[in-house]
Amino acid sequence: MYYQYNPGGITWGAMSWGHATSGDLIHWEHQPVALLARGYPGEITEMFFSGSAIADTQNMSGFGTNGKVPFVAMYTSYYPVNQTLPSGKTVQAGTQAQSVAYSLDEGMTWTTYDAGNPVIALPPAPYEDQRQEYRDPFVFWHESTQKWVAVLSLAKLHKVVVYNSENLKDWTYASEFGPMNAVGGVWECPGLFPLPLDGDNNIIKWVLQLGLNPGGPPGTVGSGTQYFVGDFDGTKFVADDTNNPGDNSTMVDETNWMDWGPDFYAAATFNGLSMTDRYIIAWMSNWQYAASIPTSPWRSAMSVPRKISLKTINEKATLMQQPAKGxxxxxxxxxxxxxxxxxxxxxxxxxxxxxxxxxxxxxxxxxxxxxxxxxxxxxxxxxxxxxxxxxxxxxxxxxxxxxxxxxxxxxxxxxxxxxxxxxxxxxxxxxxxxxxxxxxxxxxxxxxxxxxxxxxxxxxxxxxxxxxxxxxxxxxxxxxxxxxxxxxxxxxxxxxxxxxxxx
The missing domain is CATH 2.60.120.560 (Exo-inulinase; domain 1)
Known part of the structure; x- marks a missing residue:
């Protein structure tokens, strides 16, 4: 598991990827920082925002050597200053762009792809002006189209954009989704994954989940997590029974909330398991007060990992959650x-x-x-x-x-x-x-x-x-x-x- 981490304090800053490993999702062992903010503890030139990781078992990226399977992480690079990167590309201060790194020791140590990063430098047309609000790629393999898929957020526009790739380095824009249902604050940390409906492997639905900050469930203040159920063909997600943004009271009634409490945000599922073994974990806090909670020297925790499934309740495909058996x-x-x-x-x-x-x-x-x-x-x-x-x-x-x-x-x-x-x-x-x-x-x-x-x-x-x-x-x-x-x-x-x- 990789998570947002500040090596220099217990509030937001110097964003890096912390790392922990587990054999049962319950007992965790802390590992060294996986991706350390570039330049830390001096002047930081690149922070590593949220993202995801996969095992490139067929070495389609070409990062693997000597028969080793490369793990590939895709993440948002945040550039706080104007600069020319090792790849020769130039970026403006405040830009959020998408980059990759690879590991040849099953995710323990990482090498950033400096020759090509960022692999997605700007949002797709006509949204190039959103370069400061473009983040959180979730990457996965889509079997039927034999391509990699990445979904990421145009945060302030309440849109999720879909990209395809054959090698994890060269990405092509495919489609967009949203805005729909709850549109408070910004959309962040999207995820997209298949689940059988009612345990029937012949009926597969796709779940798109994303965070809102602020704009969580009714009665909460601050951040929250909603989801959509629909269909995905490898390039485009189409949701079932969704409402276009309109009167906010109507939208809230129709929104599918992944959790109704105030402390469940930036939820992410684990890649690499079977479709019937989909587990999700979330940051168990809220941006409304995350920097103020009375804990020391630690700050924030994760939810209990949850196994998720889809069940028809009142003629509607509903996300079911149970604590991990571990x-x-x-x-x-x-x-x-x-x-x-x-x-x-x-x-x-x-x-x-x-x-x-x-x-x-x-x-x-x-x-x-x-x-x-x-x-x-x-x-x-x-x-x-x-x-x-x-x-x-x-x-x-x-x-x-x-x-x-x-x-x-x-x-x-x-x-x-x-x-x-x-x-x-x-x-x-x-x-x-x-x-x-x-x-x-x-x-x-x-x-x-x-x-x-x-x-x-x-x-x-x-x-x-x-x-x-x-x-x-x-x-x-x-x-x-x-x-x-x-x-x-x-x-x-x-x-x-x-x-x-x-x-």
Missing amino acids: LASLETSGSYSKRWNRFPEGNKRLQLSGKTLDITLTFSNSNPSSALSATQFGIILRATSDLTQQTRVGYDFGTRKLFVDRTKSGSTGFEDTFADIYYAPLTATSDGKVTMQILVDWSSVEVFGGEGEVTLSTQIFPNDSGTDVLLFSTGGATSGVTVKAKALRSAYDGSVPHRHAQA
Whole structure:
């Protein structure tokens, strides 16, 4: 995994590619910086913005030597000063252009393609004036056309452009997509990948995902991630059932949000796995307050890696997400399970506590018309004994939405919008059941609703003393309540699996 990294601080600057490797997507080992800002720590002449990497197994790039398979990274070069590059090309200060680098040791060390970079110097006509807002290439192999494909963002125009190549060096513009659905802020970090619909390998749909900053899900401030489902023929993406930009309230209702929380951005999938093994990971933060969160010496974290699939729900292809199975390797012998046929109104402290938990809640509102039935049900996490600190994860039966309330979650005063309540639509099953899987970490809560058709990710910064767990039922009783919880150990306790692979 490669990620945006500042070698000189914990806020944005000197953008480079950090690097970590894993054999199971859960236990990670830090590696040396993969691509260091050119000139750092002196005058920087090139920063390495977001991008992606692939294994060029047929050596179509020609970078491979002595039978070694080259890994090729495609990234945005940001040039802060006017200059003539080693390739002889000239660039103006502020330009964002697309470049490549290659590795002959499975991604551990990299050589920039100085003889040809940037390989895409300017946006396609008539958008050349967007050279300062043109970034984040996602590259992949398209089997049926036998070509490489790169998708990248014309950020301020809310467009994704598609390029084709036979050798990863020479690129031809193919098409554009957008603007459609949510168009707040800028579009960034696009990704495009195929998934079988309903597990049928004969019905393949394509998912285009991209970040917005600002302009995230309803009720959030700052950045977020949306997706489109459609068809792709190797050159052009056509989305199903999309709306042209218009009245913003209408657009938001129709937008497919990859995550309904405030802390899921710049999502990226892993190349090189089968179509049915598509995993995604995101930066679990928000540009609204990323530079202000109360952590030291580290800053920011990634979401739990998620396996994604497509399922038809209410006649619509919907992205499903589940935590990577490797998460089970962190389970300890500590577990908790309890059931109530009828959970009374009020709070109940459980014989369960901790900072790292995997909790599954199942419940129902068997008689919603009754005045004695609950209006909300859920769980209180990372709580102090007097409940002055608490994070509430619950479900509102009236609005049919799950929610995370972090208004009293601990340290919240570092930024005005952080203390808030976030919602995600979730319909109960035909028999009235609601299921939520909740992953609690030291400074985050990730909620998977239903079968994973909605997720909601939030950061929290609680005091270490708050580890209590309670259930709550508001406005009446809740039926058929089941709680199953497992305590999780740290992924950094040294228990790294013996199998080791480049992710």
